[in-house]
Each structure stands twice: as C-alpha cells, then as structure tokens.
Amino acid sequence: MEKIKVVVAGASGKMGSEALHMIKKHDDLTLVACVDLQHTGQKVSEVAGLPDFDAVFYDDIEVCLTDVEADVLIDLTSPKVGYKHTAAAIKHGVRPVVGTTGFTKEEIDTLSAQCSEQKLGAVIAPNFAMGAVLMMQFSKMAAKYFPDVEIIEKHHDQKLDAPSGTAVKTAELIQETRKQKTQGHPDEHETIDGARGADYDGMRIHSVRLPGLVAHQEVIFAGPGENLTIKHDSLHRESFMSGIKFAIDHVMGLDKLVYGLEHLMMDND
Known part of the structure; x- marks a missing residue:
C-alpha cells in the first residue's frame, strides 16, 4: 500500500501537534515535512512532546513544497498564513486539508477557482469534529x-x-x-x-x-x-482528528474544493 505523504503547517501548535500524533497512529500516512516559524531545520523527533519522525521543520511553505514530494498539506495555522499556505499548496499540486478558520468568501472563491482550474482536490472545514x-x-x-x-x-x-x-x-x-x-x-x-x-x-x-x-x-x-x-x-483537540483523517482519505479522490466537512459526510452515506 502506497502511503499518503503529508506536510503539517502549524505543527508546533496544540492542534498541529495533535495532528502529528494522529499521523503516527495510521499506517497509510507518512509525515514528510512540517512548516512552522519555530524549530526550523530540526527533526520532529528532536522537539520535546512530538512523535518520533525524521521529517524536518521548514519556516517557508514555498521552500518546503519545492524540497519535498507531498500529497496533502494539513494547515492548522491562522487565516492570513493559512490562505498563503493553501494557495501555495494548490500551485504545487498538493491537496490542502485546512482547519484554519476566518477565510473570507472572496478568498474561498479564489481558492476554489484555482482548484477547479487544476482539477485538484481541497477541503476547507470550519470544524473537523x-x-x-x-x-x-x-x-x-x-x-x-x-x-x-x-x-x-x-x-x-x-x-x-x-x-x-x-x-x-x-x-x-x-x-x-x-x-x-x-x-x-x-x-x-x-x-x-x-x-x-x-x-x-x-x-x-x-x-x-x-x-x-x-x-x-x-x-x-x-x-x-x-x-x-x-x-x-x-x-479535547483529539476530537478533530477523525474528521481530518476522513478529509485526507477523501481529498485524494476530489477534483475541486469542498467547503465544509458535511458535504463529504453526506456523500459518504
């Protein structure tokens, strides 16, 4: 089974670190890099409290997605940074799964148009629980x-x-x-x-x-x-992880941006 290669942005935050632990639990996922303003150049395994991964921290999304081959970007940052990360992922052909909230309708429309143009899947969810x-x-x-x-x-x-x-x-x-x-x-x-x-x-x-x-x-x-x-x-922030995993599994088969996890849940019935 070929593993899904994942980058996590905001990996040293509370939600991001929880996502790292979730990835560790699933044999079909592998962490290839993290993006965060902290720990640049360090391995994940070298940071206290984080799982034993050899993946390295980057502080620049463009450099990260140029250096590593990835399938999915999990973004758990802030609206301003999250929008930049999502746009960069789409440009590099990486499927975004975004739990960052606060995007404007115009930003979502822009990202949706970019995904449609590239026939690339993306999921933005205000809540993954x-x-x-x-x-x-x-x-x-x-x-x-x-x-x-x-x-x-x-x-x-x-x-x-x-x-x-x-x-x-x-x-x-x-x-x-x-x-x-x-x-x-x-x-x-x-x-x-x-x-x-x-x-x-x-x-x-x-x-x-x-x-x-x-x-x-x-x-x-x-x-x-x-x-x-x-x-x-x-x-507990663990409550969001089943939804993130659900989104990762489904985003691989999408060719457009989906806003709201309910669309995937209803389609899965």
Whole structure:
C-alpha cells in the first residue's frame, strides 16, 4: 500500500501537534515535512512532546513544497498564513486539508477557482469534529420550523477570530432554511455596545473566550411554549482528528474544493 505523504503547517501548535500524533497512529500516512516559524531545520523527533519522525521543520511553505514530494498539506495555522499556505499548496499540486478558520468568501472563491482550474482536490472545514458537523446539520433542519434562534459559541482565549468559523457556517446553513426575520423587540437598544451579539440575517451570534475551554457551541431555538437546544462540546483537540483523517482519505479522490466537512459526510452515506 502506497502511503499518503503529508506536510503539517502549524505543527508546533496544540492542534498541529495533535495532528502529528494522529499521523503516527495510521499506517497509510507518512509525515514528510512540517512548516512552522519555530524549530526550523530540526527533526520532529528532536522537539520535546512530538512523535518520533525524521521529517524536518521548514519556516517557508514555498521552500518546503519545492524540497519535498507531498500529497496533502494539513494547515492548522491562522487565516492570513493559512490562505498563503493553501494557495501555495494548490500551485504545487498538493491537496490542502485546512482547519484554519476566518477565510473570507472572496478568498474561498479564489481558492476554489484555482482548484477547479487544476482539477485538484481541497477541503476547507470550519470544524473537523464530526459531532459539530452533525450539530450544524441538525440546526439547519430545525430552523425551518423554529426561525427564532441564537448561537452561543465558546472557545479558548487564544482564538483570534470571532465569531468562530463554526458559528458563521452554522448561521449560513440556518439561513438556507430559516424564514428571514429580525429578532427581538423593534424598539430594542443596547445600553452597552455589543450586548446583543453580532447580527447575522436577523439572528444573533455570541462569542465567549475563556481559558480552559476548547470548542463549544449551543444553538438555541424558541417557539411558543418550547425551546430546543442543539449543543456540541469538543473536550479535547483529539476530537478533530477523525474528521481530518476522513478529509485526507477523501481529498485524494476530489477534483475541486469542498467547503465544509458535511458535504463529504453526506456523500459518504
């Protein structure tokens, strides 16, 4: 069996290091390089807490993808860097699997066009936890019957973007089935700016950032005399790894960019 050759960007971060441990567990994957601003030139095995790989750290994606032969880039960095990495991977014919959130619609459209031009697979997912993907799909179903809805997302205090990519994606999916309405009293006003959260198509999104949290989201629906709450908690970053592996397996057979893991999950039924 020929192994899938993987590069991990953001490998020294919490999510990136978890991805390295995931690769170590799967015989059909092999790590060929890491991209990170730290540990340049070092082997992964030389960095405390990381698995025993001979693959080397690079600090430049272009140099890395020129030096090594790779099939897949896993990017777990930040929106600005992640976009650069994804574009570079596509240029080099490497399939991106991207868990970095915060890309704009224009950036996703640009990357999608580049993938289509090269007939190259890519997966960008706001959330790789399969339970979170199901939470988003269930919310889309519920919004048809419960148009009054608010989203509360909670993450660790080192997360840079707010609201989270998962919350935005949830709101986009809800918008597809929800009858548009502006919630709350028509004369409502905020005595402190931002008290009611962000307004997305008339629904509200609230972001919580606290140490000790990982990734959590509640979607609260309300109707006359009843409430429905759809909730998902990622208690450890390991929860995202099954979705990343699932995406790697499927991206090898794609010839376009797929935004959202749910498209692969639904097609896999």
